[in-house]
Amino acid sequence: MKKISLILSLIFLSIGLLGCQQSGKEEELNKEISKSTQEITDKPTIIGEIVQIEGERFLVENKTEKLPDGRPDAVWFSTDEMESLKVGLIVSVWTNAIEDSYPQQANAKKIEINEY
The missing domain is CATH 2.40.50.140 (Nucleic acid-binding proteins)
Incomplete structure (x- = not known):
């Protein structure tokens, strides 16, 4: 029983860590998209x-x-x-x-x- 609990805990911990990595990548991608889609201003460069x-x-x-x-x-x-x-x-x-x-x-x- 203890082995099953330990294995399940490791599985859930792994899933949680993978989820955090994906959200970090998504956040980085969103930052890049927002940089590239900034609107130009009324005043010329x-x-x-x-x-x-x-x-x-x-x-x-x-x-x-x-x-x-x-x-x-x-x-x-x-x-x-x-x-x-x-x-x-x-x-x-x-x-x-x-x-x-x-x-x-x-x-x-x-x-x-x-x-x-």
């Missing part, structure tokens, strides 16, 4: 001129705002919507996550071509 295009990405420089070290604020954006973009256009670009580097790097979530 950058407004500036497209100064370079390479494949499926383009470099935008803000000509009016400089970084503390004097370099222009600049971001490389990746997108599948390159057909209407060309060097010299003034654009507003939105994103919800930027990689820290210089120039910064991000995926464009919304692109608007501004009037001159």
